[in-house]
Amino acid sequence: MSKDVSRPVAVGVDLGGTNLRAAVVDPAAGEVLAQVRQPTHAHQGHAAVIQRMADLIHKVLEQGGFSLQQVQAVGIGVPGLLDLERGVVLLLPNLPGKWHSVPLQAEIEQRLGLPTRLINDVRAITLGEWAFGAGRGVQTVACYAIGTGIGGGLILNGRLHLGMDGTAGEFGHTVVEPDGLPCSCGGRGCLELYTSGPAIAAMGAKAVMHGHTTLIDSLVDHDLNRITVEVIAQAARQGDAVACAIFERVGMYLGISIGNILHSISPQRVILAGGVALAGDLLFDPIRRTIQERVHLMPAEKVEIVPAQLGGNAGLVGAARWAAQQGKV
DSSP, X not given: OOXXXXXXXXXXXXXXXXXXXXXXXXXXXXXXXXXXXXXXXXGGOHHHHHHHHHHHHHHHHHHHTOOGGGEEEEEEEESSEEETTTTEEEXXXXXXXXXXXXXXXXXXXXXXXXXXXXXXXXXXXXXXXXXXXXXXXXXXXXXXXXXXSEEEEEEETTEEEOOGGGOTTOGGGSBSOTTOOBOTTSOXXXXXXXXXXXXXXXXXXXXXXXXXXXXXXXXXXXXXXXXXXXXXXXXXHTTOHHHHHHHHHHHHHHXXXXXXXXXXXXXXXXXXXXXXXXXXXXXXXXXXXXHHHHOOSSOGGGOEEEEXXXXXXXXXXXXXXXXXXXXXX
16 A cells, blocks of 8 residues: 655654654554564663664654655653753663763754654653543543553643643652652652552562462462562452452552542543553452542542553654644644
8 A cells, every 4th residue: 555645744752661662653643654663772871772763763764655754743752851841851760871961852853854852751641542542532631651660641621731841740659658668759658669560569479478378479380580460460360369459459559649639630531551550450440449438529430440542552652743733833
């Protein structure tokens, strides 16, 4: 099938700790037209990663049969702190190398000659899901991305809400245990410490080490390093009491955080994305019960708690749409 050479497109890029991904996207329809990925090799430093990113953008355009002239803009989802006005990466806590005050936007623009915009990776997921996925049809949305860490994003009155310096939506660092564990952010008792993928896996390993009777141990052939969220979910679906209790606890903490968001902005819909959310009702049921028990000053029964729909493409689509929209402002 031949490409429409007059079709305007945008490129979305996901800067991940393990992989770089790039996609050609129709920013009006949310359709992914071509996609490629390659290892980030972040240990080589930010300069090498930036060049690899530029090469990957050329590659995805070539693979899809698109020219640079068709590209409205490039959007890059970045898992860290940003200066959005200057297009500078301030800090990437989970990537090796000196990602401090790196002018990523200018570097890509110089290499490609295309307008480029940065956005936090979970804010990109939020925008993608709202525009084309689980958030369609409503004007106010909160999105939680629950994986290795926990990020978030907000749509208020039909617009992505960024707050001061693009920091709105850091739900992983809302406090659920005031005197809880110390967090790498400098706080204590943050949601991420109790509900992220590594936190859930650690709960499973702790249960095994303490000698609790559980299927988790046999499912990993007694190798604690193989315990994951997926293993614990498998045990829970087989009726394992320890695994079920882990998800009850995780759902309670998420329900507390979401309940605070309901009281704060009264969203019509809350979207749960990321690998942990794939646990489905094991997670969603205790979240909903906690909200029912704790939220009484707004119509919580009207709020939909739903899984994300776009999978791994949400961030790519959202970043591309964000960049295309900024070009129109």
